[in-house]
Amino acid sequence: MAGGPVRLISAGRLEFLAADAATGERLGRVGLGPRGDGTAEIGYWVDPRARGRGVATDAVRAACRWAFATQGLELIEWRAEVGNVGSRRVAERAGFLIEGTLRKRLRRHRGVRVDAWVGSLLKEEMP
Numbered sequence: 531m532a533g534g535p536v537r538l539i540s541a542g543r544l545e546f547l548a549a550d551a552a553t554g555e556r557l558g559r560v561g562l563g564p565r566g567d568g569t570a571e572i573g574y575w576v577d578p579r580a581r582g583r584g585v586a587t588d589a590v591r592a593a594c595r596w597a598f599a600t601q602g603l604e605l606i607e608w609r610a611e612v613g614n615v616g617s618r619r620v621a622e623r624a625g626f627l628i629e630g631t632l633r634k635r636l637r638r639h640r641g642v643r644v645d646a647w648v649g650s651l652l653k654e655e656m657p
Contacts, residue, residue, distance in 0.1 A: 542563075542564050543561055543562070543563050543564075544561065544562040544563075544564070544593075544597070545559060545560070545561050545562075546559065546560040546561070546562075546589065546592070546593045546596075547559055548560065548576070548585055548586075548588075548589035556577070557576060557577055557580040557585045557589075558574065558575055558576035558577055558580060558585055558586060558589055559574065559575050559589075560572065560573070560574045560589045560590055560592075560593040561573045561574070562593060562597055562601075562606070564601060564603070568602060568603055568604040568605065569603065569604065569605045569606070569607060570597060570601070570603055570605075570606050570607070571606070571607045571608070571609065572590065572593065572594070572606050572607070572608050573608075574586055574589065574590055574617075574620065576589075581616070586620040587620050587623040587624050590620060590621070590624040591624050591625070591656075591657065594606055594624065594625075594651055594656060595656055598653045598656055603653065604652065604653050605650050605651070605652055605653070606626075606650065606651045607648065607649070607650050608621045608626050608648070608649045608650070608651070609632070609635070609636065609646045609647065609648050609649075610646065610647050611636055611638070611644050611645070611646060611647075612631060612644065612645040612646060612647055614647075618647055618649075621649050622649075624651070624657075625651050625655055625656060625657045626649040626650060626651045627649055627650060627651070627655070628647060628648075628649040629648050629649055629650060630647075630648060631645055631646070631647055631648070632645065632646045632647075632648050633645055635648075
């Protein structure tokens with residue numbers, strides 16, 4: 531994952547920029563929300579023009595590797611709305627184990643609740 535240094539965002543959220551190493555073009559972002567108990571939640575976004583090239587998987591792996599090595603984390607959790615197959619594929623390729631479905635766990639636009647897939651990656655499972 532190329533780009534600038536880690537940025538500390540409000541309330542301790544860590545944001546990473548994924549950029550093309552040759553051109554510096556911004557390709558996506560990965561965010562980690564530490565919970566203070568040795569765990570964090572991860573989220574990511576990739577520019578649609580960069581999808582299908584492994585950018586998200588590489589960026590998620592790099593962010594997790596860094597977080598496990600420097601932040602004292604034992605577990606990183608991933609959640610996505612049921613049906614977000616692209617996000618699930620990235621999580622699985624990055625090493626996350628999909629644990630199940632949480633009913634009405636995410637809140638979408640206008641407060642509508644939807645089911646969420648949940649997965650986790652343990653420090654000792656880091657590929």
